[in-house]
Amino acid sequence: MDEKEIIKIHNVTKRFGGLVALDKVTFNIYKGEILGIIGPNGAGKTTLFNCITGVYRPDDGKIFFNGLDITGKPPHRITQLGIVKTHQIVKPFNEFTVLENAMIGALFGRRAGKISKDEAREIALKNLELVGLIEKKDELASGLTLHEKKFLELARALSAEPEVILLDEALAGLNPKEVEESLDIVRMINKELGKTIVMVEHVMHAVMNVANRIVVLHFGKLLAEGSPKEVAEMPEVITAYLGDKDLALKFVKR
Amino acid sequence: MDIDEFFKRPTPLFILILLIVILIAKLLRLETTDYLITIMFFIGIAMALNIIMGFAGYVSFGHTVFLGISGYVFALLVYYNRDFANLMNMYSGIPIFFIALLAGGVSALVAFLVGIPVLKLKGAFFAIATIGLDFAALYIIKAFIPILNPEFFGAQIILPAYALAYKDNVFVAMYITFALIIIANYLIRRSRFGMGLLAISEDEDAAEALGVPTTKYKLISFALSAFFTGMLGAVFGLNSGGVDENLFNLAHTIDMIVMIVIGGIGTVMGPLVGSIIYFILYDTLLVTYPEFNLVILGFIVAVIVLFAPRGVVGILRGKQFMGKKLRDIIE
Numbered sequence: 001m002d003e004k005e006i007i008k009i010h011n012v013t014k015r016f017g018g019l020v021a022l023d024k025v026t027f028n029i030y031k032g033e034i035l036g037i038i039g040p041n042g043a044g045k046t047t048l049f050n051c052i053t054g055v056y057r058p059d060d061g062k063i064f065f066n067g068l069d070i071t072g073k074p075p076h077r078i079t080q081l082g083i084v085k086t087h088q089i090v091k092p093f094n095e096f097t098v099l100e101n102a103m104i105g106a107l108f109g110r111r112a113g114k115i116s117k118d119e120a121r122e123i124a125l126k127n128l129e130l131v132g133l134i135e136k137k138d139e140l141a142s143g144l145t146l147h148e149k150k151f152l153e154l155a156r157a158l159s160a161e162p163e164v165i166l167l168d169e170a171l172a173g174l175n176p177k178e179v180e181e182s183l184d185i186v187r188m189i190n191k192e193l194g195k196t197i198v199m200v201e202h203v204m205h206a207v208m209n210v211a212n213r214i215v216v217l218h219f220g221k222l223l224a225e226g227s228p229k230e231v232a233e234m235p236e237v238i239t240a241y242l243g244d245k246d247l248a249l250k251f252v253k254r
Numbered sequence: 255m256d257i258d259e260f261f262k263r264p265t266p267l268f269i270l271i272l273l274i275v276i277l278i279a280k281l282l283r284l285e286t287t288d289y290l291i292t293i294m295f296f297i298g299i300a301m302a303l304n305i306i307m308g309f310a311g312y313v314s315f316g317h318t319v320f321l322g323i324s325g326y327v328f329a330l331l332v333y334y335n336r337d338f339a340n341l342m343n344m345y346s347g348i349p350i351f352f353i354a355l356l357a358g359g360v361s362a363l364v365a366f367l368v369g370i371p372v373l374k375l376k377g378a379f380f381a382i383a384t385i386g387l388d389f390a391a392l393y394i395i396k397a398f399i400p401i402l403n404p405e406f407f408g409a410q411i412i413l414p415a416y417a418l419a420y421k422d423n424v425f426v427a428m429y430i431t432f433a434l435i436i437i438a439n440y441l442i443r444r445s446r447f448g449m450g451l452l453a454i455s456e457d458e459d460a461a462e463a464l465g466v467p468t469t470k471y472k473l474i475s476f477a478l479s480a481f482f483t484g485m486l487g488a489v490f491g492l493n494s495g496g497v498d499e500n501l502f503n504l505a506h507t508i509d510m511i512v513m514i515v516i517g518g519i520g521t522v523m524g525p526l527v528g529s530i531i532y533f534i535l536y537d538t539l540l541v542t543y544p545e546f547n548l549v550i551l552g553f554i555v556a557v558i559v560l561f562a563p564r565g566v567v568g569i570l571r572g573k574q575f576m577g578k579k580l581r582d583i584i585e
Contacts, residue, residue: 053463077467091460093453095520097581104453107446108465117446138579160465 006031006164006196007052007083012061014047014220021047023220024061028162034190034197036211036228038204043217045200046088049166053085054078065164080112082163086153086170088200094142099139100153102128102159109160120159127155131185147178151185158189165189167199169172171206179203182208204242208232208251216241265443265523265585269436276432280425287421288493292431293533295490299506300513300529301435301522302482307511308519309448310475311455312373315381316388317483318506320361324484325491325501326395328357330402331415332492339417342492347423351430354488361484362477369476373469375444376458385504392502392518410498424493431489435482439522442478443585451475454522463515518565525585526569 008030013020013227022044029035039047050056052063054075062071071079084105093101102124106115115123128134131151136144142153150170159166167186171179183206189195207214207228214231216224218240224231231237232248242248267396276294279285299321306312331353332339341349372383397411406412419427442448450471453461462468509532517528535554539547562569571581 050288055459055463074467074469075462076465076467079463085463087460087463091457091463093456093460096452097455100449104449104461105464107449108461112465113446156464 004031005029006061006066007198008064009048009052010062010064012043012048012058012063014049014051014056014058022046022051022058022172025217025222026061027215027222027225029196029198030191030213032194033212034186034210036207037198037200037217038202038207038214038241039054039217039223042219044220045217046168047220048217049085049168049198049200052078052166053083063113076108079108079154079160079162080110081162083166084109084112084157084160084164085163085166085168086150086157088168088172090146090149090153092141092149092152092156093230094140095139097138098128098133098141098144098152099124099137102155105156105159106161109153109162110162115196123161124155124159127158130158130188131155132181147174150174150182154185154189158193158195162195164196164198165199167201169202171201171203179206186210205251263583263585265440268523268526269440272436273433273434276429280429287425289537291421291425291428291493293530294428295324295486295493296509296513296533296536297526297529298428298432298486299483299508299510300517300525300532301439302479302486303507303510304439304479304522304525306440306472306476306479307480308514308521308525309442309451309455310472312385312472312476313381313511314379314476314479315507316384316504317387317479317510318504319384319388319391320365320480320483321490321506322388322395322497322499322502323352323364323391323487323489324357324361325487325497326399326411327360327484328353328488329411329413329417329491329497331357333411333413336416340558342419343423344416345425347419348430350419350423350427350489350492354427354485356433357488358481358483358485359384361487362472362481365480366473366477369473373472373476388502388507392499395502396499408499410496411497418495419492421493424489428486428489428493431482431485435486436522436526437524438478438482440585442475443522446472455520485544489560512555514565516555516562516565518568518571521567521571521585524565524567528565531566 005028010026012022012025020151039045051058054073057072062069065081065083103120106120106123128137131154133148133151133155144152186197187210190197199207213230214228216231216237223240224234224237238245238248276290280290303317306314338353368387375383378572399406399409450466453466454468454471458468487501513529513532514525518524535551539550543550571584573580
């Protein structure tokens, strides 16, 4: 992991009416890392993702991607620049086949408009292979299990050929075995494909294990930032979110 | 596209056969020219609406507004401009097509401008907003036409003799318009633009998140759809010898929507087959049971929708034929 920042979040504030969902949040995401974002429900994690991907426009502050100000750009532009999000609630194109789903990612992603359908098919196949959905490529996405739909989200995102992948609770609702499989794939995407990964996650042992660094949000504020071990030992994080110090450390060790 | 690929897929072949059959029917006088113009109009409006409703999933309920707008624009153009009127009976009627392009352009412009706010609405809200557009345009025209020329009877424009075209010339213009619309449908369905539209109809947020410029795509498809609908309204108005407020009648939209739904949404073949079935049923029932035709038609449509909610072609797409999934070959 080199220490070059790929995304800079500077002083970002987002309000919904009287509720301050994000309050002057500032931190960097570094190239090649796996960053975990944790915090209680309502801490602003998903709002932060939505600000980065352009779904929401921050009321204040700036977001930079590779030095370029992307604040307030529409979501499809941000995807084409190289940041892709997978959805917390999976959103497959049900009437499309698995392959077509992934092809949409390739056709409209980083190389949108400069890629032929055949090339898009190649990229889609490669990524379906990677997440283990290659055998189901001709099935309709509506027929997949939740677990498979989550992998399809990932294959679709990868097909857009992003530099940064944002995983919004990609592990929620999966059984322990599926979580392990998913983590292996996340690690592989990070190590072998060199993608920067940011994950919002509640499955604590998973995120503490796989992430290089952790950011903790609490009531819209940045509460802590550091390695999983550092974060697990911080008293303020324990009170706000983890609850018990011994338990917190157990997550890291596993 | 090479020839092999062309014939492996039934849709382009079907389009080609349909175009040839209509031409033969005309040349051999198997059907009256009026009948042929009407069937092309019916299939055409279904295919035109298909671009926004079938592909992008936006049910434009007031779509008949574009028949009206372009019908009136065309009628006024040939009424007031003798050059245009004279051109209509030259070069086999091809100039009619170009005047219709102009009239369709006006509808496309209206759709584009109205689409900017209205396409932000979804589902029923979009449908209701388009109905509002239809009524707004109708009332503007009802107020405007009598001011323009007190000789017009209310909002009705009856084209004078110098502004009429020979039936054969109208046929040529309608034929070119019709061919343009169904070929455009096929090309859109096969393109990246078409895939983007279908993704929008499945899940707009997911499409945007994957890089599909949803706002732009919706606007383009709405404007294109209005453009083609308008061209048909223009040529059909000429064929009827004039236009009146009935062009804005929402019943036309219901026809369009029903044709798409009984055929199968999201495909090219669906509305093509659906509109042919619907028109033949409609026409036969009108002749055989002039009093009950709509009751029987309504019943048949209800049965189709109940038992084949994805339409006739939609059902076929789920089946296999000789070991091949039909879904892969029927677009």
